[in-house]
Amino acid sequence: MSDTDNDERGFFSEFPMAHQHRVPERTVAAPAKAKAPPKEKPHYHGHRDRLRARFREGGAASLSDYELLELLLFRSIPRADTKGPAKALISRFGSFAEVLGAPERLLSEVDGIGEAAAGDIKAIAAAASRMAKGAIAKRAVLGSWTQVIEYCRAAMAFEPREHFRVLFLDKKNVLIADEVQQSGTVDHTPVYPREVMRRALELSASAIILVHNHPSGDPNPSRADIEMTKTIIDTGRPLGVTVHDHIIVGRNGHASLKGMQLI
Known part of the structure; x- marks a missing residue:
């Protein structure tokens, strides 16, 4: 078989690379990832914002006893609705002042109020007492x-x-x-x-x-x-x-x- 009869594939394979006609590769773009729908905020987030706004604008007088308790419980119970526990506290003890004065053990028995929240309530009560005592100190x-x-x-x-x-x-x-x-x-x-x-x-x-x-x-x-x-x-x-x-x-x-x- 003559050289001219050589397989073209061998001919091209031996041709210097500089002289080869290179076919540009086609880049295939990766399919775009579908955007996840934005997560909806829990329903109580808007309620918390509205309650804070009312407190800023009207002070404690603009809130009922259970609403003021809700406000205080926001940090103690960050990932749940505080309206239910606040109402349960008022129902159990009678008033905002009586909730603050209740024993920690009894506070923690209320649905939605664990040991941490009960401890926070007693800390608030201690702060109120300390503030009242400051009003009569050194006078x-x-x-x-x-x-x-x-x-x-x-x-x-x-x-x-x-x-x-x-x-x-x-x-x-x-x-x-x-x-x-x-x-x-x-x-x-x-x-x-x-x-x-x-x-x-x-x-x-x-x-x-x-x-x-x-x-x-x-x-x-x-x-x-x-x-x-x-x-x-x-x-x-x-x-x-x-x-x-x-x-x-x-x-x-x-x-x-x-x-x-x-x-």
Whole structure:
């Protein structure tokens, strides 16, 4: 077979590359990926935005108790609707203030409220109490009586057990210390007049205000409350420690033994 009869495929394969006629390759574009539809925001996102806007524009007065609770729960419950848990809290405890005052253990039992959210609610309650206490610190207590009552209610009105506390004042009636002396049951707490006066002398207090709560909600003093107050007054008189008042707080208000002319 002559050279001219060689297979053309061999001829072209041996031809120098520089002289070969190269056919440009056709680039095939990859098929475009279909765009995923945008994710819809959970329905409660718009509700949260509207609630925040109402609060910014009208303050707390523009929101009901459960709506204010919703607002507080936004950060504690970031991925769920907070309206249901907020309404459940109000239904269980009665009011915004009573929710803040409820024991953490009971808060965590409400549907939608776990341990973290219950802890956050108690932290908010502590902040409110600290703020109220700041309103009477370093100033004459008798000239800030409304703030004193507000502080006592914030600190004790919704406690499930009786607590007896004493506000110790210096000679200018400025708050020296605020201490819970005793804790008791749902309807009784023991009080020891000598211990109250011993602590007053330790702090160099010139006057005191007695405070305790009635978990029943009714702040009206009992006969035992009145007699115990008179005993403390009599114990403090020879020591130069004056009892300015005995305040009883409850969910339904407060009572002042001095205001009622019982001491």
